[in-house]
Amino acid sequence: MTKTRVTVIDIANAAGVSKSTVSLVLQGSSLVNEGTRAKVNAVMRELGYVYNRGAANLRQAGAKSKIVGVVVNDLTNSFFAELAVGVDMVVQSAGFVQFLSNTSESIDRQREVVASMREHGISGLIVSPARATDAADFKPLVAAGIPVVVVVRNLPGAKVSSIVSDNQAGMMSAVKHLAGLGHKRIAFLGGFPDTAVFDDRLAGYRSGVEAAGLDYHEDLVVSSPPSRAGGVEAIGKAIALGRRPTAAVCFNDAVAFGVCDGLRARRLEPGADFAVVGFDDVIEAQAAVPALTTVSVDPQGIGRRGAQMLLKQINAGKAEAETVVTAVRLVVRESCGAGKTAPARTGKSVKIETGR
Amino acid sequence: MTKTRVTVIDIANAAGVSKSTVSLVLQGSSLVNEGTRAKVNAVMRELGYVYNRGAANLRQAGAKSKIVGVVVNDLTNSFFAELAVGVDMVVQSAGFVQFLSNTSESIDRQREVVASMREHGISGLIVSPARATDAADFKPLVAAGIPVVVVVRNLPGAKVSSIVSDNQAGMMSAVKHLAGLGHKRIAFLGGFPDTAVFDDRLAGYRSGVEAAGLDYHEDLVVSSPPSRAGGVEAIGKAIALGRRPTAAVCFNDAVAFGVCDGLRARRLEPGADFAVVGFDDVIEAQAAVPALTTVSVDPQGIGRRGAQMLLKQINAGKAEAETVVTAVRLVVRESCGAGKTAPARTGKSVKIETGR
DNA sequence: TGACATAATTGGAACGTTCCAAATATTTAT
């Protein structure tokens, strides 16, 4: 269609000024006379000018591309979708746009998309690293002065900022809640023991148990894949135990759903005959029957916060690696046997304050 | 950190060739000698060169930016999340990256993000337009030779490609299925009557009813907001009818869930006492109790297909506005009373072939 | 060996912007 795009020079000619002046108004410089600014703007509108960020960026030596990269491992999981929405909100209102990619837990894919994003000149990256991500993987980025914020899963050795939810406090409050309901034998179900998140949640479980004056028994923690199927498997083992537990905190909501399935298969009604608490508060948690009592981590909030952190670092020019642990709250619904709650996503909620 | 980025010239010097040669190997040209190619590649790796697409793009006169824009109205809705994943899959393997933005149904937001994407030089756009989007809104884009593919909702007057699911055939098959189960009075519940999607689905309902040899009664179609609450409202009205229906097809899954709620509030068990069928097959549909019989639209497939279409147009250089209607299939689960199905997302499924 | 084809390489110029130093226009103060 249009042969040649409208450039700053076209505007300059049409407005009777120099390209430099046009550039100045583009940048909102206070140096230009109000009259000329108005005229230039008018001409721009008239000719349908569109700013070429690529060119601008080229000159400005990488400083500010107005693009941030976001990579998650499973957009299909509503947890990450919400996270992305949170990022988008703050990033968008700062005039940035987000490159969003999905790795499906594939580390090769992750490398590819990060490389691609880099070629496109992102000025920052928010990433929920795929399973086997090496801490050194983001070294080149930070070496190039591109701030990186790791979310959800933390990356031990890497010198990047990170923001994770307070797994420990969350699990602890879940256990305390169950203990408060009179449960004496509370199991910890699901999750792979070789991950940092598992360690944190287990630690929280342990502190909760001890804080409630109960004994910590190793046989009450049974690991399994962090999936629905894993939950079925885990509850099966737990129920076969000598002194069987009467309640369980689960590694995440998927496991919790599986636990409910397994319970029902044994003619036990979750909530009534056995209390179960999840972790994450995925959307299905409130619609399920029974509605799942769970620890809500507010993924959208994490996204927003991560984005703010990233923007701060982008603007500061230098990236101080900083770590924040976000608050988490227990949402009491039905599956713990504490009774129904009226308002959907609310209910009795225990907010857990967080350190630095 | 690193003062100055590594450029093609640095590579050229280090490898003892000219920048032109380096450029050639960058583009995989067959003109360069294998030996030099290898050496250049080695040097690039050694110096940690990263390609600057912005610069390249500048020279190549807008032709190919390797960026596609994707805008959806609600990423939080798993329907759109899956769509985005579908787009990402094909786009990624074609070496593109996607700008993904969320409009939350705000048309201003939509305008902003599209403008921003344009400044960044996207070479194509996939958009699920916000509610009140004007057909003329994408005119400038196509005028600039940037192909646009509209998905999910179609945009009547716009001369852009679009891809929507076969609402009519889907609804028709749902009705036929219910009729096959012996239902004589089947209601059409939920949705706003002023939208194209509603019209299509209603038309499908009507054809289904007639194809089954039943009479079409206007009082059996009750509109309402396309939400869970709307479903409750609609089933309330439907049940108050003189000759009350024994089954219903719903505008979408949210409505269907609401219908189930409303049924239960009246001590009627969905599936057993009243058959309900949804539309969309959102993830919750299979996990719900009873599992929802619904028309599956495969959002990820739409995403993939839309992306393919877009890439084709980008490569072709010229955009023939083309319209495709994607196949849809009825997934029979429990809520229609046809009995339980063993495998999760499968069950008896009726694939509906689609025209052009 | 010379003439010619072919393979491989190469130096600018260009893409659309921003930056800089310098030029010009306008005020202000004397």
Place this chain on the structure above:
DNA sequence: ATAAATATTTGGAACGTTCCAATTATGTCA
């Protein structure tokens, strides 16, 4: 009215790549 200050505007020269036309190296054929 003139110097000094201030407000505005302006030509290049970059930024890192690709393209083009032209050059040089290598091979082939008689």
